[in-house]
Amino acid sequence: MASPDVPEELLHDVEETVETFRNLPERDKANLMRAAQFLAGRGNLASPEELLSEAFIRISDGVRRWRKSETFPFFVGGVLKSLASDRMFLTDESKVKRLKQGFDVVSSDDEHKIPDSEDGKLAAKKGLIELAIRHLEVHYAGDEEMELLLMGIQDGLIGQDLQDLLGVDAKRLEALRTRLKRQIDKMAETLKEKEGAS
Amino acid sequence: MTIGGEKDQIDNFLEFILTDDSPMAPEDMVLVEMFDRTISEAESQLTRARFERAKAGALAAYSKPEGNVVNLERARALLQRAKDGDTSAQVTLAARFGDGFMDGDMDAIAEDLAELLDDDDQEN
Numbered sequence: 319m320a321s322p323d324v325p326e327e328l329l330h331d332v333e334e335t336v337e338t339f340r341n342l343p344e345r346d347k348a349n350l351m352r353a354a355q356f357l358a359g360r361g362n363l364a365s366p367e368e369l370l371s372e373a374f375i376r377i378s379d380g381v382r383r384w385r386k387s388e389t390f391p392f393f394v395g396g397v398l399k400s401l402a403s404d405r406m407f408l409t410d411e412s413k414v415k416r417l418k419q420g421f422d423v424v425s426s427d428d429e430h431k432i433p434d435s436e437d438g439k440l441a442a443k444k445g446l447i448e449l450a451i452r453h454l455e456v457h458y459a460g461d462e463e464m465e466l467l468l469m470g471i472q473d474g475l476i477g478q479d480l481q482d483l484l485g486v487d488a489k490r491l492e493a494l495r496t497r498l499k500r501q502i503d504k505m506a507e508t509l510k511e512k513e514g515a516s
Numbered sequence: 517m518t519i520g521g522e523k524d525q526i527d528n529f530l531e532f533i534l535t536d537d538s539p540m541a542p543e544d545m546v547l548v549e550m551f552d553r554t555i556s557e558a559e560s561q562l563t564r565a566r567f568e569r570a571k572a573g574a575l576a577a578y579s580k581p582e583g584n585v586v587n588l589e590r591a592r593a594l595l596q597r598a599k600d601g602d603t604s605a606q607v608t609l610a611a612r613f614g615d616g617f618m619d620g621d622m623d624a625i626a627e628d629l630a631e632l633l634d635d636d637d638q639e640n
Contacts, residue, residue: 340555344540344548351547351554353533370551371558378562391534399530451529471532472525492538499536503543 330384335377338390346391352499353395355506356450357402364402366506373397450505457501467494 330338342350354366364372373394376382384393451472458464463484470483481491540548597605 344544345537346534347551348540348544348547349534349536351551352536353530355547356529356533367550367554367557370554371561374555374558375562378558392531395530395534399526448526451525472528474523474528474531476532476535495532495536495538496541499533500543502533503547 324383324385328386330386332378332380332383335384335390338384339374339377339394342390350391350394350398352502354398356502357398358506369398369401372401376401453505454498454501463494464497467491467498471498 351366351370354369358364358366358369373382376397377384377394382397384390388396451468455465455468458468463486466484467480470480475483481488484491484494486494594605
């Protein structure tokens with residue numbers, strides 16, 4: 319369903335995809351888990367583990383297929399992203415909050431049916447995940463380097479371009495990136511603590 | 517590279533996370549453990565779901581829900597029509613009970629059916 323109109327020869331077969339998932343290098347495992355942390359990190363969506371687990375199940379069942387034109391981490395990242403705002407993954411409490419805020423969440427399985435041009439719904443869906451970025455911006459408000467880093471990343475800057483924007487060397491940039499990654503991990507931890515307390 | 521459609525701020529952010537190739541730090545290893553645990557649990561969940569589906573399929577193939585009553589009623593009507601001289605009913609019974617169907621076998625079939633009908637009546 320998630321790969322409409324894509325000829326079979328442009329897709330990896332399901333078995334091969336699942337094997338790749340099982341045998342990922344540790345670096346990719348950590349990155350994907352962090353991506354799930356980021357997408358789930360606002361406290362109003364599914365847990366990172368639920369997102370990753372559901373992505374694995376849908377991929378294993380052949381519901382989501384890996385295109386040969388994309389890298390595996392980006393493929394799974396896309397599945398995680400679409401799951402992150404799937405209404406099935408919202409808790410009842412957060413559904414109520416969403417309604418009050420006027421969000422209209424679309425199911426990931428409906429996504430391909432919606433033309434990009436008239437897509438108010440997808441914009442709202444993106445709004446859900448963007449809350450995670452807003453959360454980081456608020457967290458780093460007043461910290462100029464981190465604010466610039468966030469802006470640069472959102473604009474798709476990498477490497478030297480990012481260094482130039484921040485006016486830092488490669489070593490400093492790496493230190494700032496590490497700070498940001500730790501904060502993303504902490505977002506999900508904070509969520510768990512809140513759930514435990516309630 | 518685009519993740520899930522038109523590239524946006526979130527894609528850029530995910531790209532930042534997913535293209536990280538720095539040496540593994542202790543906090544990364546925590547994520548690897550979380551990843552492995554999650555996938556292992558998902559694999560168990562998948563295996564259980566597939567087993568349940570297979571079991572449900574097997575049970576459905578073997579069970580005859582509500583079938584006996586309906587079939588017996590049909591058999592009763594069919595036998596009556598055969599006794600009344602309906603050729604097509606006789607042919608149907610012949611097909612069901614064997615090619616050697618003759619008038620003489622009718623009584624034996626009637627007895628079998630009567631037994632079945634009695635059993636059915638007692639159960640209901």
